[in-house]
Amino acid sequence: MSAHPSSSLKLYFGIWITLLACTGLTVWAASLDLGRFNAAVALTIATFKAILVALFFMHLKGASEKLSKLVVVASLFFLLILLALSMSDYATRTWT
Amino acid sequence: MPDSQLTAAHNPALLHHFAEPQQQRDAASLGTWVFLGTEIMFFGGLFCTYLVYRRGYFGDWGAASKTLDVTLGATNTAVLICSSLTVVLAVWAAQTGRRRLLIGNLLATLVLGTAFLGIKGIEYKEKFEKHHVPGASFQFNNVRIPGHPDQYANPSHAEIFFALYFVMTGLHALHMIVGIGIFIWLTVMAWKGRFTPEYNTPVEMGGLYWHFVDIIWIYLFPLLYLIDRHP
Amino acid sequence: MSMATASIPTVERENYLNKHYGVGSWLFTTDHKRIALLYLLSITFFFFIGGFFALLIRLELLTPAGDLVQADSYNKLFTMHGMVMVFFFLIPSIPAVLGNFLVPLMIGAKDLAFPKINLLSWYLYIIGGVMMLHCMLTGGVDTGWTFYVPFSTAFSNTKVVEAGLAIFVAGFSSILTGLNFVVTIHRLRAPGMSWSRLPLFIWAHYATSIIQLLGTPVIAITLVLVAAERALHLGIFDPKLGGDPLLFQHLFWFYSHPAVYIMILPSMGIISEIIACFSRKRIFGYSFVAFSSIAIAVFGFLVWAHHMFVAGISVYAALVFSLLSYLVAVPSAVKVFNWTATMYKGSIYYDAPMLYAFGFLGLFTVGGLTGLFLAALGIDVHVTDTYFVIAHFHYIMVGGAVMGYLGGMHFWWPKISGRLYPEGWAKLAALIVFIGFNLTFFPQFILGYIGMPRRYYQYPPEFQVLNVLSTAGATILGVGYLLPMVYFLWSMRYGKPAPDNPWNAAGLEWKTASPPPTFNFDEEPVVTWEAYNYDELNRFPVKEETPVAR
Numbered sequence: 073m074s075a076h077p078s079s080s081l082k083l084y085f086g087i088w089i090t091l092l093a094c095t096g097l098t099v100w101a102a103s104l105d106l107g108r109f110n111a112a113v114a115l116t117i118a119t120f121k122a123i124l125v126a127l128f129f130m131h132l133k134g135a136s137e138k139l140s141k142l143v144v145v146a147s148l149f150f151l152l153i154l155l156a157l158s159m160s161d162y163a164t165r166t167w168t
Numbered sequence: 169m170p171d172s173q174l175t176a177a178h179n180p181a182l183l184h185h186f187a188e189p190q191q192q193r194d195a196a197s198l199g200t201w202v203f204l205g206t207e208i209m210f211f212g213g214l215f216c217t218y219l220v221y222r223r224g225y226f227g228d229w230g231a232a233s234k235t236l237d238v239t240l241g242a243t244n245t246a247v248l249i250c251s252s253l254t255v256v257l258a259v260w261a262a263q264t265g266r267r268r269l270l271i272g273n274l275l276a277t278l279v280l281g282t283a284f285l286g287i288k289g290i291e292y293k294e295k296f297e298k299h300h301v302p303g304a305s306f307q308f309n310n311v312r313i314p315g316h317p318d319q320y321a322n323p324s325h326a327e328i329f330f331a332l333y334f335v336m337t338g339l340h341a342l343h344m345i346v347g348i349g350i351f352i353w354l355t356v357m358a359w360k361g362r363f364t365p366e367y368n369t370p371v372e373m374g375g376l377y378w379h380f381v382d383i384i385w386i387y388l389f390p391l392l393y394l395i396d397r398h399p
Numbered sequence: 400m401s402m403a404t405a406s407i408p409t410v411e412r413e414n415y416l417n418k419h420y421g422v423g424s425w426l427f428t429t430d431h432k433r434i435a436l437l438y439l440l441s442i443t444f445f446f447f448i449g450g451f452f453a454l455l456i457r458l459e460l461l462t463p464a465g466d467l468v469q470a471d472s473y474n475k476l477f478t479m480h481g482m483v484m485v486f487f488f489l490i491p492s493i494p495a496v497l498g499n500f501l502v503p504l505m506i507g508a509k510d511l512a513f514p515k516i517n518l519l520s521w522y523l524y525i526i527g528g529v530m531m532l533h534c535m536l537t538g539g540v541d542t543g544w545t546f547y548v549p550f551s552t553a554f555s556n557t558k559v560v561e562a563g564l565a566i567f568v569a570g571f572s573s574i575l576t577g578l579n580f581v582v583t584i585h586r587l588r589a590p591g592m593s594w595s596r597l598p599l600f601i602w603a604h605y606a607t608s609i610i611q612l613l614g615t616p617v618i619a620i621t622l623v624l625v626a627a628e629r630a631l632h633l634g635i636f637d638p639k640l641g642g643d644p645l646l647f648q649h650l651f652w653f654y655s656h657p658a659v660y661i662m663i664l665p666s667m668g669i670i671s672e673i674i675a676c677f678s679r680k681r682i683f684g685y686s687f688v689a690f691s692s693i694a695i696a697v698f699g700f701l702v703w704a705h706h707m708f709v710a711g712i713s714v715y716a717a718l719v720f721s722l723l724s725y726l727v728a729v730p731s732a733v734k735v736f737n738w739t740a741t742m743y744k745g746s747i748y749y750d751a752p753m754l755y756a757f758g759f760l761g762l763f764t765v766g767g768l769t770g771l772f773l774a775a776l777g778i779d780v781h782v783t784d785t786y787f788v789i790a791h792f793h794y795i796m797v798g799g800a801v802m803g804y805l806g807g808m809h810f811w812w813p814k815i816s817g818r819l820y821p822e823g824w825a826k827l828a829a830l831i832v833f834i835g836f837n838l839t840f841f842p843q844f845i846l847g848y849i850g851m852p853r854r855y856y857q858y859p860p861e862f863q864v865l866n867v868l869s870t871a872g873a874t875i876l877g878v879g880y881l882l883p884m885v886y887f888l889w890s891m892r893y894g895k896p897a898p899d900n901p902w903n904a905a906g907l908e909w910k911t912a913s914p915p916p917t918f919n920f921d922e923e924p925v926v927t928w929e930a931y932n933y934d935e936l937n938r939f940p941v942k943e944e945t946p947v948a949r
Contacts, residue, residue: 080260081257081260084253084256084257084260085253087253088249088250088252088253091249091252092246092249095242095245095246095249095389096242098389098390098394099238099242099394102238102390102394102397102398103397103398103399104398105398105399106398110394110396110397110398111395114390114391114394115387115390117390118386118387118389118390121383121386122383122386122387125252125379125382125383125386126379126383128256129252129253129255129256129375129379130375130376130379130380139198139201139585140197140198140201143198143201143202143204143205144201144204144205146205146609146613147204147205147206147208147209147613148208150209150212150613150700151208151209151212151215153700153701154209154212154213154216154617154653154700155212155215155216155219157701157703157704157716157719157720158216158219158220158646158649158653159219159220159223160713160715160716160719161645161649161704161712161713161716162220162223162224162713163223164713164714164715164716165712165713166713166714167711183514184509184510184918185508185509185510185512185514185587185918186587187923191586191587194586195512195513195582195585195586195587198581198582198585198586199512199513199578199582202578202581202582202612203578205612205613206574206578206612206613206615206616207616209612209613209614209616209617210616210617210619210620211620212616212617213616213617213620213621213624213650213653214620216646216649216650217624217635217646217650220643220646221642221643224641224643225641302631302632302633302634303631303632303633304632322641324634324639324640324641325640325641327634327640328634328635328640328641328642331627331633331634331635332635334633335623335624335627335633335635339620
């Protein structure tokens, strides 16, 4: 498949190290008191890791066509609809 | 050997309704991605539930989350990340025709996947011992809310946390079990020498599924274990 | 047309029906056409089960008193009527039968992309169906098809878990069908079959598949939560623990509102085919009709909470969802206007499929417009949970979806069976269905508006006249539904052999034999023409001696 087998192996191990480091980072960040930003930091790191896995381990980056990317983006878009419109109710209720 | 030569010959892996191997591979790839899209929505219902209650019962959930073992959780995250590496190496080995490397990595994936489930089992056992399993025997009394030492967590709200903890991690573990099944099958096929640089779609698709399950855990870990950890 | 005459066989050609015989050749088939017929049999079976419950409901409502059944039984009747009709008839109806049969034929493919998964999806449907039947025979469910918590999780003492799991399994059947269609439409189109040449039936099924793929998983996990809460007392929706029952409704309607579009979109696809063919014109505004299908699929996900206006969602959210609900009206109206514009100055043939299409146009428009009434906050507060709602969604789901289904069954019956159905009887049946339908459901609009609530087995005597009308209409409707089944069965043995293209219609499925060979086309088709090229087809009018359907 790949023209430079050793270069893709290097890439895989590099991503692997990064993912492990991010796991350590997110545990460490959780021990800091960042107020409401704790959740944001944790989710940002998780999303960064997920993107790394998707792009390089699942080969979304080198995908020969854009269709698989479209499928992923569309699914996430509909997930966003579910979350956002549900929250439009919960965030604006005047009763509990 | 280029793909075109294979098309003309009788390719045993080519199904009758496809014109050429590339079309068959593209169909399998698209099908897998679409399936993973449905999986996003399948877990999405749970993420929505999570969001609603975490927003509503943040303090109680922080207290409940703090009782989870973050070391075991982080270890399991690392185990899954390592398994993702062995999976991507397996795919690479299949594509470059390295049969022994392929089998080795598939077996390593199986070991790591089983290790994940074992660690998960230890955590579940601990929940039973601590009466943190939702239901009649659930107990969560006199646990203070992080950051508010004068307040106790509401046991009912904590029970919802643990209910969702079990559903989310349980569903994830179920996906792991299915993944292990798929990888056992892939190992057998690789043992029989079915995969070649020209035909390795099953390894690739099994790999996509495994990585997806990994990604779900990458989110579950901070969402469940790290809600309000700081001292 | 001489081609069509020559293709009437003296010795029957080999086709997908006579290539293999025996039960095994059907139960283990991976041929999409045979799987379509398996679905046809199974959904017809469930249609009559659901219809039987409807009959009992209408009989009970013949009189104001509860004389036929008591409250508990009545609750089970309407629940199982809803569950069977929605999950085991309407959702699989057009996609799994006509879609399965036609999607590969229309795009020039030999089969769906994953034939084995296609068969698996039928088995999942059957497993779910058997679970549902078992659940009904051993006591049934009384939660309403909506499974609302906390009644379903804490109070109902009927078989909620089993029904939920049955629908869970059937849901995966629906997901797999959608997955197969999406991949097939992307990957297996014949050379020359570009997206702009796809029949609108394909566009409609593509849009339907999007909903099946992205909506169904959400209700699947929601039903798992209900079952888990009931069986294991997890308590996620339990108000006693601080759980929010409205969250269940959000998740439930996130699927179940778009599910209505799973039922109506394929029907719209059929109507596009029929109207173009029997007006002998290219469809007006092809790309608008195509993209309105996609728009309906997407907008359909933005409106779900209009089912919850009086349930206790925030006033702000209610406003947002009310406004968004009006969005769906735009692509729906685009379709209706384009169909009528297609008929304008067309040479219209009044064959049975076209009669169903006319029925669809009228009934869907009524159903859609009353949907707009319900999307308006003020009116919805007045008519929520009344018969107005019942009438509205039956106009969509029966007047719309089932009319389209029947129209499609007539239109493609010659292709499916290789036989012509009796046209006179078919026209009569279409008329009976239309009359029976309106007589059944129009009075329910009035009943609802003057305040008769849904889901009660008794009612004040002043509602009786309208209820009697409705029950009488249901009887007529039942006859209208039985008739096609009888003459379709009759035509399989006694019908005239159908030519390849009995309607002189455009579309690849008419260019192969009737019934088609196992791999659909003897030679791989190459598409060099635009969709609905009726201008060209009209230059070769159908000759009298050709045994066409009309």
